[in-house]
Amino acid sequence: MEFSIADRAQILIEALPYIQKYNGKIVVVKYGGHAMVDEELKKSVMGDIVLLTLVGMRVVLIHGGGPEITNMLDRLGKKSEFVDGLRVTDKETAEIVQMVLAGKINKDLVNFIDNIGGHAIGLSGMDSHLIEAEKISEKLGYAGRVTSINPKPILDMLEKGYIPVVSTVGCDKHGNIYNVNADDVASQIAGTLGAESLISMTDTRGILRDKDDETSLISEIQVSEAPQYIKSGVISGGMIPKVESCIEALRRGVNRVFIIDGRVQHAILIETLTDAGVGTMFK
C-alpha cells in the first residue's frame, strides 16, 4: 500500500505521546520463538529496537536459544533427555549451549543491529558475571536456576550508548556453565534494572480465553486474576512459567509487562508507539 504524505505525518505525530511516555526509560525485550528463525520477523524486530533506541528509549535485548541448540546437539550426536520438561544438561551439553548462544546467535544479532545502523555489544552471563546460577537438582545437571544478576555491565553499555544483547547462559564462581531459562533471566534483569517495561515475545496471540479462538484475546490481566486463569486452564502448559516470570517482574517493580505475538511484524513498535496492542498486558 502507498501512503500519502499526510498519512505518514499523521501516524508519526500520533506516536508523540508514546515517545514522551517512554523517554529515557529502560525497556527489556525477551526475544524468542518464530521471530528468531523467520528472517523477515528478525529484521522487523531488530528494526523496531533500533528505532526505539533512537527515539530515546534504552532497550536491552535478551535472547535464548531455540532450534539452533537442538540442531547442533544433533549434529554432534548428543541425545537430549528431559525431566519435568527441562533438558538434562551434562557438562558437554552446557558447553554446546554456551557456544551456540553466546558465540553464534548473540553475535549474529549484534552484527545484524550494527548493519542497520544501531550500536550493539553482545554479553553473556559470564561477562563480568552478569548471570550467576546454581544447579536445580543433581539429576538435571547444569540446567540452572538464576541466583543473582549483576546489572553493572548492562548499565555501563547503556550509558555508553550501546544496545546490550544478552545471551542467557549462567555461570558460577567455580567455572561451571549453566543452561538457564530465558524468561526467568529477562524477568530478573528487568526487575534489577528497574525497567519501565518488559516485553516478552511468544508464538501465540497472547493469553486467549479460548485457546482455539484467536479473537478471544485477553488484553489485560490483573496480577490477582492470574491464579484463577491458571486454575481454569486459560493459562496452561508452557504459558504457565512464562506468566509466572511476568508476574515476578511486576513484583520486582517493573511497571508494565507484555506477552506479545512475535509472529506479527513490528509487534514491539506497535505495542510501544501506538494505542493498539498485540498481546496481553499484565498489571
Added chain:
Amino acid sequence: MEFSIADRAQILIEALPYIQKYNGKIVVVKYGGHAMVDEELKKSVMGDIVLLTLVGMRVVLIHGGGPEITNMLDRLGKKSEFVDGLRVTDKETAEIVQMVLAGKINKDLVNFIDNIGGHAIGLSGMDSHLIEAEKISEKLGYAGRVTSINPKPILDMLEKGYIPVVSTVGCDKHGNIYNVNADDVASQIAGTLGAESLISMTDTRGILRDKDDETSLISEIQVSEAPQYIKSGVISGGMIPKVESCIEALRRGVNRVFIIDGRVQHAILIETLTDAGVGTMFK
C-alpha cells in the same frame, strides 16, 4: 482515515533512516506566514517540533511578527510609512514591535509547546544580547541590520534540554531596540550554530517554475543556479530576499536549506522524516 496497525508500524519504521541521519543535529525552523495565524497549522507545527526533539534532534524555533504587529500599531493609532518595502521604524514603533514579538507571540508559542509536552524557553535578541543590530539608514530609523549573533544562550538552552524559541528583535550596546528581518536572523543563527539544516516556512508551494501553476515546483536548486532564476523572474518579489537568506545560510556552512509550504499540515515532519518533500531544497 483509519490505519491498520501494520500501516502504522511500516510508516514508523520507514522514518528510521531519517531519524538516524538527524540524530543530535541542530535544525533551525523559521516559523511564519499562515502557519502563525491558523490555529490548526500552528498546532501541527508545534507538534512536529516536539516530535523532532524527542527523536533526538535539537530544534531552534525562530519567529517574526506578522499581522499582530500591524494590528497593535493600528489600535495604538501609529501609522506606518514604508521605504523600499521596509517599515520606517521610530522609537515608539520599535518598542511596540518588541512588546508584541517578545511579550505576546513568543510567550504564546512557548506556552503552546509546554502544553503539548515540550519544554521551551522564550528568548529575544536582548537576552544575553543574542542579536545585536545597527541602523540600516537614518531615514528607516530602528529598522535594523544584524551585526552579530551570540550563540551561547541558544546552546545553553539546548544543552539543558529546552527548545529555544527566539523572537527576532535586535538590540545594541546603547539600549536601542531594532526591528530586524526574521529570515536574515534565522539564516545567521543557523550559520553561527553550525546547524544541519534550516527550514524556512512560507505561504507558497516553494519555488515554482510557473508561479500560477502549483505543480511546477522546483524541488532542488543549486546555489549557482539562483542568479539565473532571479534574472528570469522565476524567483521574484518578496521571494528574492528569502532566497538570498537561504543562500547565505549555505555559505555559512548549513548543510541543507529548505523553503517549505507552511500551509501543508506537518510540513516540517514530512520534510525531515520522510522521503517526500513539500518545497524547494537549496544545496
Added chain:
Amino acid sequence: MEFSIADRAQILIEALPYIQKYNGKIVVVKYGGHAMVDEELKKSVMGDIVLLTLVGMRVVLIHGGGPEITNMLDRLGKKSEFVDGLRVTDKETAEIVQMVLAGKINKDLVNFIDNIGGHAIGLSGMDSHLIEAEKISEKLGYAGRVTSINPKPILDMLEKGYIPVVSTVGCDKHGNIYNVNADDVASQIAGTLGAESLISMTDTRGILRDKDDETSLISEIQVSEAPQYIKSGVISGGMIPKVESCIEALRRGVNRVFIIDGRVQHAILIETLTDAGVGTMFK
C-alpha cells in the same frame, strides 16, 4: 564627595564578612515601585545586582508591572474595574499585561543588565511553565492565584551563569494567562529555591511605628509579632499582603526577608554588604 584611597579600601574590606556570608547563596530581589520608573534608581538597582553576582551571590530578579500596564490599557481604551483592590482581568487585559510585562519591562531590564556587563535571561511564567496559576474567583477573571512554581528553568539559568529576570505572569495547562501578584510570586520562588534571603523593594522606609515619622522605623520584626502590629495598625493597607508574603517566605525556609526602601540609591547593596539597614528585617 571625594574619597581618599584609604577610605575606599576600608569600605571594601569592611564588606568582606558580608561577601563571605552570602557566597554561593541565592538572593531573590522583588523589584518594584519608584525604583522601576526613576532612571537613576533603576541604574542603581541593576548595578547592585550585577555587583552581587560578581562577588559570588546567585541573584534572581522578580518584577511586576506598575504604571506601564495602566498606561497601555488606557492607550488601548480598556477601562479597569477593581474588586477588593484587585483588577478585574478579562482575557484581553490578561494579554496586555503579558505583553507589557514579558515583552516590554522584562526585556528592557535584561537589556539594561547586559549593557552594564551582566548576563541576563528574561523568563516569564510561561517559560517551561515556571509559574502555574488558577482563577481566584469567576468575577475577577484572570487575576490569578499561584498554584505551583517550577524551579528548574531558574536553577538552569543560575548554573549557566545568567541572572534570571522573571516577569510575574502565570499560565495554566489550558493555555490561559493570569495576572498574578508579584509579591506572592517572589515569596513562593524564594521558598521553592531555598533562597538565603528575599529582598522586597517598596516605596516606604520600611515598617514605621508612626507612619508619619520616618525616623520611627522598626528594623527587625519577629514573625510572632506581626499579627499584633497588624491589629494595632502599625502594618496597614497595602503593606498587609506584602508582610504576609514575607512571612510566607520565612515559613517556606528562606532565612532572612527584608522590606527595603527602594527610593534609596543602592539600597540592596547596603542591605547585603554593610551593617547598615535600610528597611525592616523579618525573622
Added chain:
Amino acid sequence: MEFSIADRAQILIEALPYIQKYNGKIVVVKYGGHAMVDEELKKSVMGDIVLLTLVGMRVVLIHGGGPEITNMLDRLGKKSEFVDGLRVTDKETAEIVQMVLAGKINKDLVNFIDNIGGHAIGLSGMDSHLIEAEKISEKLGYAGRVTSINPKPILDMLEKGYIPVVSTVGCDKHGNIYNVNADDVASQIAGTLGAESLISMTDTRGILRDKDDETSLISEIQVSEAPQYIKSGVISGGMIPKVESCIEALRRGVNRVFIIDGRVQHAILIETLTDAGVGTMFK
C-alpha cells in the same frame, strides 16, 4: 621454595620502576599457543593480566583459536583444505570458527578472569563492528584480511574498568563473517589504540640465532635488521608473518613489541615488571 619476607619485599620493591613506567598505559597481549591449552599456563597468564590491571596498566587481551576449532570441525565432519598455509574457509566453517572463538574460548577466558577477581567483558569483531574484514581471494573464501578497527568499544570498556577480551572474528557490512589472523588483529588494535606495548605469546624461546639451541636467543632486534634475519633463515616459516605483524605494530606507533615464550609461567609479568626478559624485543 620458601621465600623469606625480606625476599618478598625486595622483589616487590624492585618492580616499582616498571610499575611507574607502565602506569595508565595500554598493553595489548596476543594470547595463543600452548598457553591456551595447558591449564597451569592459562592460570598463570590470566593471573598476570589481572595483576597488571591492578597495578595501573590497561590490558587488552586478544585471542585466536587453536586446536578447539580443528576439533569442532572434525566432530562436525568438516574437512579443512589449506592454500598457502591458510585454511580455505567456506560459510559454514566461518560460522563454526565464530561459534568456537566468540562463544566458547572467549567466554571461558572472561569467566576465568572474573573468577580470579578481575572484571572482563568479551568482545568479538562483530560487537559494534570492532573488526571489519574482506576476502583475501575468492578461493580462500571467508579467510579474511582486516580492513578497519573500531577502537571505541575497547576504549569504552577500559574507561569503565573492564579488561576487554577480544576474539579475532571479523565481519563486514553485508553480514558476512571472516576468519582473520590473530597476530594481524593484535598488531592493528595495538596500533589504533596507541598502545605502549604489544606482547605476542609463542611456543618458542623467541628468535633464536640457531633454532636448535635455545640459549642462542636474540633478545633485541632493530626493525632495520629484520629483513636480513629473514634472508639468512634465522626468522623462518610461521615466524615470518608473526615478525611482520610486530614490525607493522611498531610502524603504527606502538613503543615496544615483544615475542615472548608462552611456555614459561608468568612470562608476561616477568617481561613487564622485572628486568629479565623471556623473549625477543623489537624496536
Added chain:
Amino acid sequence: MEFSIADRAQILIEALPYIQKYNGKIVVVKYGGHAMVDEELKKSVMGDIVLLTLVGMRVVLIHGGGPEITNMLDRLGKKSEFVDGLRVTDKETAEIVQMVLAGKINKDLVNFIDNIGGHAIGLSGMDSHLIEAEKISEKLGYAGRVTSINPKPILDMLEKGYIPVVSTVGCDKHGNIYNVNADDVASQIAGTLGAESLISMTDTRGILRDKDDETSLISEIQVSEAPQYIKSGVISGGMIPKVESCIEALRRGVNRVFIIDGRVQHAILIETLTDAGVGTMFK
C-alpha cells in the same frame, strides 16, 4: 641473594589478592621512631608508600618529630620540662616544633618521595585548619589535644593524585600553635577518612607476651582483650597510649589497625602485600 625470574614472578603473583583487597582503599601510615633517622629504613618506607600508591591504594603519611626537635631546642638553648611524660610547651617551643616538623621533616619527606617517582604535597595542621587543637591544661602550655580534623584538604590531595604528608602540628581559631600527639592525630585522621587500615610504626617487634623475648609476639589482639593485657603488664609504658590510639581508630570505623616493627625493612609492604605479618594487628 639472587632471585630467579620464576621466583620473582611467583612472589608478585602472590601479592595479587592483597592488591585486590586494598584497591582504592585509604591506608594511613603513622611514621616514626628509628625509621625516621636511619637513612636505609627511611628509603625503604618511602619506597613502600610509592609502591602501594601505584598498585591502587590511597596512602596518607602522618609524621611526628623525634630527635630533630630536641636537637633544635638544645641548639637554641631551650630546656624542656616534662609533666606526666608530656613536654611543657611554651609559645616559643611550640613555634620551634612547628618549624622543625612542618618546615624541615615534612618537606624533606615530600622531597624524598618526589625524588623516587611519587607526587607528594606536605600539609600541616594549619593548612585549611586540618588539625584544630586546644590546651590540655594550663601548666602544659601549648601541648594540645586534638578537637577536630578537617578531612577536605587530605581528600582533595588524594583526588588530585598526590600522597598527602601530614605533620602533626595543631592550631586554633586564635592563631595559637599546638604540639599534638602524632599517634592521636593518625588515629583521628584514619577514623575521619574512613580508612581501610591504620599502620603505626614503632621500634619494637609489636606487642610481646614477654617483653624480653622477641619471639613471643602476639600477632592479633581483640579490642576486648586489651584492658587485660594492660592490667597484666604485657602492654605497658609508652605502648599504652599507642594501643589506646589504635583502639580509638577501630572505634571510629577503621577496619584494621596494625602496630608494626619499623626497624624491619619494607615492613609496610610486607604487612599489606604478603600473608606474613611484622607486628600486632588489632581487630
Added chain:
Amino acid sequence: MEFSIADRAQILIEALPYIQKYNGKIVVVKYGGHAMVDEELKKSVMGDIVLLTLVGMRVVLIHGGGPEITNMLDRLGKKSEFVDGLRVTDKETAEIVQMVLAGKINKDLVNFIDNIGGHAIGLSGMDSHLIEAEKISEKLGYAGRVTSINPKPILDMLEKGYIPVVSTVGCDKHGNIYNVNADDVASQIAGTLGAESLISMTDTRGILRDKDDETSLISEIQVSEAPQYIKSGVISGGMIPKVESCIEALRRGVNRVFIIDGRVQHAILIETLTDAGVGTMFK
C-alpha cells in the same frame, strides 16, 4: 572617619568594573618587606587577598623570608658571608632557610588566612617539585637559580578553591635544597601560570624620578624605557633586579606588572579595585 551608607554604596559600586575585569583571572602577589613584619600591614594584606578571592580572582601568594631568617641564623650562631650581594649558602644554612620559610612563615600566613575566613594551603618548592633550582656558582653554595616551575600543584589548589601560599625554597632531583630569589620565583610562576597580573610589594613608593622626593612617582613605565632609567640612575641598587623580574614576567605573557608600596594599608585592594594607583605599573 565614619562613612554614610551612601558613601559605602558608592565606593562598592565603583569597584564593579574592576571586579568584572579580573573575574576568574589569576593574580600573583609577591609579598615581602615591611608588610611581613608589621602586624597591621600583614592583616591588611591578608584581608585584601581573601576579599579578592571572594570577588572571583584566583590569587597566588608568593613569599620570601626577611628578618626571621637572619634572626634564626644569628641565634644558631651561623655567620653569613655575602658575595655580590648574595648570601653564601652552605648546606646547613639552606636547611635553616627551608625551616624558617616553609615551616614558620608559610604556615603562619596560611593560619592567618584561614582565621579570617579564607582557605589556604602552604606549598614550598619541594611539594611536587614546584620549584627546581641549580647552583649559580660553586662559591655561592646553595644560593640557587630557578631552572623550572611545575604549575600543576598551584593549579590543582586553585581548582579546589584554595589560596596557594608558596615559600620560595628550591630543590633538585638529588635532594639538595636551594635558597632562591623570591622576586625571580614570583616572576616565573606568574609567567608559567599565564597570570593576568603580578603585584610585587616593596618598601618604597614605587619608582621615583627623584629618590628623595616621594611625590616624584613614575606611575607607568614602558618596558622599552627601562634600560634608560637604569642608565640614568632612576632605577638603581636593589631595585634593578626587581625591575628585571617585572620585565621578565611581562615577556612571559603576564598582562600587567605592578611594583606597589607595601607600607600603604590595603595597597593590593587599591591597585586592583580602584582607579587609584599606589606604585608603578610596567607595560
